[in-house]
Amino acid sequence: MSMPIPTDDDKDELLLSCRYGDLEDIKQFVEKFGSHSLNDIRDENGNCVLHMVCGNGHTECLDYLIDKVSPTLLSIQNNAKSTPLHWAALNSHLPIVQKLVQFPKGPGVDLIDVKNTAGRTPLGEAENVGWEEGANWMVGVMNLVEGNSKEEEDQVVDNPADIEVEIQDAEGQVAKMKIESVFL
Secondary structure, three states: OOOOOOOOOHHHHHHHHHHHOOHHHHHHHHHHHHHHHHHOOOOOOOOOOHHHHHHOOOOHHHHHHOOOOOOHHHHHOOOOEEEEEHHHHHHHOOHHHHHHHHHOOOHHHHHHOOOOOOOOOOHHHHHOOHHHHHHHHHHHHHOOOOOOOOOHHHHOOOHHHEEEEEOOOOOOEEEEEEEOOOOO
16 A cells, blocks of 8 residues: 655645644654655745754754665755755754764765855855854764875874865865974
């Protein structure tokens, strides 16, 4: 027996339930229409169910939905190219940010590097709203070494004065720092 197909009203109700954190209504939708139907539902701005729960900090709803939706939904971009992680960072929801980045079947730390139409990553959104806790957490888990092979990463440096570090912020500005030897 196949599941019924949700109407536009059913889809709108689901998005509202996700927005307001009504877990029981979300569960009823999944029981009636199946979890597969969650993947294709968007509002007029391209937001999916994860945008709604993540942007509003509904951890219990995310816990329920994250295993029911396609892992590709974690990196889906709305019309402004923002992902659910952008929304969670913009609204300072650390448990949501952590769950999205640490979800084993998802894109992981690569989510932190996705830019929206404003040119900001989720880290940039956190910095833009002054959310230090979230920005620090994301910097702590992200891949800061780009393009280096495993051999280059494992090199032992005899003279630390030869090390120069480059860090790029959310606006694309690059800061360079030279590590100087303290051993004489």
